[in-house]
Amino acid sequence: MKVKVNKTLAASIVLHVLVFGWALISFPTRALPVLEEETVAVDVISADQLSHVMAGTKTGDKKNPKPVVEKVADAKPVDDAVGKITEKAPVVTDTSPPPQPKPVEKPVEKKPDPPKPVAEAKPKEEPKPVEKKPETTDPIAEALKKEEKKPPPKPQVEAAKPPPQPPKPKERTFDQTKIAALLDKRDPSRQAVTGDTINSNAALGTSKGSAADNSATWGAMFQRQVERCWKKPFGGIESQNQEAAFTIRLKRDGTLEAAPIPEGTPATPYLRVYSESALRAIIECQPYNLPAAYFDEWKFFTPVFTERKS
Amino acid sequence: MTDKDPSLQIPFRLSRRQLVSGMASLGAIAGIPVRLAYAQKRIPIPEGDFVPLPIAIPNFVAGTPSDGEVGAGVTQVITNNLKRSGLFAPIDQAAYLEKVVNIDVVPQFNNWKSINAQALVTGRMTRQADGRLKAEFRLWDIATGQPLAGQQYFTQPENWRRIAHIISDQIYERLTGEKAYFDSRVVFVDETGAKERRVKRLALMDQDGANVRYLTRGSDLVLTPRFSPSTQEITYMEFGQGDPRVNLLNIETGQREIVGNFPGMTFSPRFSPDGQRVIMSLQQGGNSNLFVMDLRSKSTTRLTDTPAIDTSPSYAPDGARICFESDRGGKPQIYVMPATGGQAQRISFGEGTYSTPVWSPRGDYIAFTKQGGGQFSIGIIKPDGSGERILTSGFHNEGPTFAPNGRVLMFFRDPGGSGGPSLFTVDISGRFEQRVATPGFASDPAWSPLLS
Numbered sequence: 001m002k003v004k005v006n007k008t009l010a011a012s013i014v015l016h017v018l019v020f021g022w023a024l025i026s027f028p029t030r031a032l033p034v035l036e037e038e039t040v041a042v043d044v045i046s047a048d049q050l051s052h053v054m055a056g057t058k059t060g061d062k063k064n065p066k067p068v069v070e071k072v073a074d075a076k077p078v079d080d081a082v083g084k085i086t087e088k089a090p091v092v093t094d095t096s097p098p099p100q101p102k103p104v105e106k107p108v109e110k111k112p113d114p115p116k117p118v119a120e121a122k123p124k125e126e127p128k129p130v131e132k133k134p135e136t137t138d139p140i141a142e143a144l145k146k147e148e149k150k151p152p153p154k155p156q157v158e159a160a161k162p163p164p165q166p167p168k169p170k171e172r173t174f175d176q177t178k179i180a181a182l183l184d185k186r187d188p189s190r191q192a193v194t195g196d197t198i199n200s201n202a203a204l205g206t207s208k209g210s211a212a213d214n215s216a217t218w219g220a221m222f223q224r225q226v227e228r229c230w231k232k233p234f235g236g237i238e239s240q241n242q243e244a245a246f247t248i249r250l251k252r253d254g255t256l257e258a259a260p261i262p263e264g265t266p267a268t269p270y271l272r273v274y275s276e277s278a279l280r281a282i283i284e285c286q287p288y289n290l291p292a293a294y295f296d297e298w299k300f301f302t303p304v305f306t307e308r309k310s
Numbered sequence: 311m312t313d314k315d316p317s318l319q320i321p322f323r324l325s326r327r328q329l330v331s332g333m334a335s336l337g338a339i340a341g342i343p344v345r346l347a348y349a350q351k352r353i354p355i356p357e358g359d360f361v362p363l364p365i366a367i368p369n370f371v372a373g374t375p376s377d378g379e380v381g382a383g384v385t386q387v388i389t390n391n392l393k394r395s396g397l398f399a400p401i402d403q404a405a406y407l408e409k410v411v412n413i414d415v416v417p418q419f420n421n422w423k424s425i426n427a428q429a430l431v432t433g434r435m436t437r438q439a440d441g442r443l444k445a446e447f448r449l450w451d452i453a454t455g456q457p458l459a460g461q462q463y464f465t466q467p468e469n470w471r472r473i474a475h476i477i478s479d480q481i482y483e484r485l486t487g488e489k490a491y492f493d494s495r496v497v498f499v500d501e502t503g504a505k506e507r508r509v510k511r512l513a514l515m516d517q518d519g520a521n522v523r524y525l526t527r528g529s530d531l532v533l534t535p536r537f538s539p540s541t542q543e544i545t546y547m548e549f550g551q552g553d554p555r556v557n558l559l560n561i562e563t564g565q566r567e568i569v570g571n572f573p574g575m576t577f578s579p580r581f582s583p584d585g586q587r588v589i590m591s592l593q594q595g596g597n598s599n600l601f602v603m604d605l606r607s608k609s610t611t612r613l614t615d616t617p618a619i620d621t622s623p624s625y626a627p628d629g630a631r632i633c634f635e636s637d638r639g640g641k642p643q644i645y646v647m648p649a650t651g652g653q654a655q656r657i658s659f660g661e662g663t664y665s666t667p668v669w670s671p672r673g674d675y676i677a678f679t680k681q682g683g684g685q686f687s688i689g690i691i692k693p694d695g696s697g698e699r700i701l702t703s704g705f706h707n708e709g710p711t712f713a714p715n716g717r718v719l720m721f722f723r724d725p726g727g728s729g730g731p732s733l734f735t736v737d738i739s740g741r742f743e744q745r746v747a748t749p750g751f752a753s754d755p756a757w758s759p760l761l762s
Contacts, residue, residue: 011326018334227355233360302351
């Protein structure tokens with residue numbers, strides 16, 4: 001009897017361990033779950049696809065009244081970042097900030113000594129007011145404080161760029177608001193003046209796609225994103241049946257791996273201009289925010305820019 | 311308690327535990343996502359909006375210190391041309407991030423990308439030692455970093471406006487795929503004075519309104535000036551001492567002659583595409599018919615012989631057919647007929663009366679004035695009568711004329727009241743309607759072919 005109980009108990013324990021172990025192992029390999037789309041997207045997709053649809057957030061759509069969200073979003077992660085880098089904040093603004101925090105730390109070390117030892121001296125001096133250079137450090141400390149306050153709008157944006165790395169491992173929880181904040185924070189850097197592409201997040205995607213072919217979802221996302229940039233040439237009232245197709249390869253972060261390859265050569269000057277406008281649109285709108293779950297589908301495909309209404 | 315199927319006749323012994331863990335592993339294996347190989351997908355992108363192409367045109371660099379003014383002038387003319395076409399959106403120079411000083415180096419595309427320019431025009435004007443002016447320009451595609459066009463021109467310094475128009479044409483053609491029209495002129499009837507005693511003079515100007523000069527003195531009433539497609543000649547109607555006459559005027563030499571000597575009034579003259587003949591309507595008695603006169607041999611041919619009023623003829627660009635206005639069916643309508651005469655076919659069937667038809671230089675449309683429902687409209691229709699489309703409508707709109715590329719129409723509009731008529735342009739899609747500035751009131755425009 002005892003043995004029997006032990007056996008069932010053992011079997012039960014083993015089963016439980018296996019199930020939990022499997023869950024532990026397999027869940028993190030899946031991408032983060034669904035976010036709600038903010039704009040009114042009109043897409044013809046089936047109802048159950050709708051329930052599985054992930055939506056990337058808007059990536060810097062200028063027409064979108066984003067500022068409100070941005071400010072809220074900025075507040076959260078910047079708090080973390082500023083808390084981390086306060087002492088180096090004035091130094092950060094001096095250097096042109098690369099998106100990674102590591103190179104930022106290097107110039108910190110190279111920077112002239114006064115800010116750093118003062119920064120270090122600051123906390124040291126607080127407990128020990130009696131020091132050899134209180135007069136000199138005080139104004140410097142005040143200057144430091146002033147500098148910290150002065151460029152907080154700047155390091156907020158610039159600190160917004162480095163922290164994709166540090167806060168990301170922190171926020172690997174299922175807290176959707178924080179994820180939204182993380183994503184939204186990309187927008188100010190996107191709208192920033194430089195044309196550098198930033199590290200995009202691993203795109204959000206659903207873990208389950210019940211459709212056999214998910215091109216309706218990521219295709220619609222790609223179409224929306226590239227249409228924002230597409231400045232179609234004016235064909236007047238005769239431009240029917242124009243079509244320009246390209247073969248493109250995308251990397252995981254949504255940027256182009258190589259220049260898009262046009263299909264065929266344009267037959268007329270107008271078709272050439274049409275094709276060039278589509279090419280510009282593809283180049284300008286990268287990086288594309290597409291679901292990582294379907295990367296194998298969208299890493300190599302053919303967008304077809306067309307006037308044919310059929 | 312998972313009891314296994316007792317009928318399971320297996321040769322090896324499977325303990326409960328082994329079975330259970332085996333099933334669990336199977337479950338774990340089943341949970342591993344399956345990677346399929348996908349074929350390359352075609353994604354249609356059907357919705358793009360036409361947006362005027364954002365283009366950056368910094369001031370042309372001065373090759374020598376004294377060329378700054380002509381550089382700025384050329385840039386201004388180019389920017390105006392492109393903007394008025396409606397297809398481009400030149401970016402304000404105040405927004406530029408860098409000043410172009412050397413056009414021979416590859417630009418810093420990031421600086422232009424960040425102000426959202428899609429194309430960049432750089433240029434330089436240099437006064438040469440022999441007194442000529444050298445103009446160079448380059449057109450860059452910002453997204454791909456490729457040069458799209460580049461040219462250099464030599465000309466007399468006073469022709470700087472024409473160079474600017476020629477450069478605008480190059481930019482327009484490369485970026486829209488259409489033939490351009492900036493290097494052309496417009497002849498029109500300039501009207502000044504009180505409404506009851508208007509002084510009407512023939513005037514000639516660049517298509518952007520610059521360089522206005524008067525061709526007649528205004529002592530006689532002038533109407534319907536028309537350009538020759540191949541020579542520097544204008545034909546027009548003049549109300550002199552006797553009957554109104556069709557005249558021919560050479561712009562360069564100023565030489566004038568009367569076209570033919572007909573009994574009766576001659577109206578609405580137009581050149582044939584080869585510039586060798588003038589077609590016009592001749593009024594005899596109560597009706598008017600179409601006649602063609604060869605300018606060299608002075609021989610005339612009658613084209614129509616009906617008791618109706620046939621007037622306002624216009625040649626197709628291949629010279630094989632003509633369109634004209636006739637009221638043989640009751641009200642004025644548009645008819646198409648072979649250029650040598652023959653059976654005329656009516657093509658306009660809408661509500662109202664149709665007049666002043668003019669065939670597009672591209673041959674694909676005929677523009678007309680339509681009157682109906684208390685409104686005057688300008689519209690276009692295909693030569694077979696299909697695809698009628700009204701471009702603008704109002705109290706008064708009349709007298710369309712096509713730009714050399716067949717895309718833009720100019721017409722005149724009289725707002726009524728104490729004012730006077732003005733010239734307007736509109737694209738054949740009905741968009742980009744805008745006024746053309748003239749020194750006084752203006753009517754009856756006619757667009758020249760491209761000068762270059």
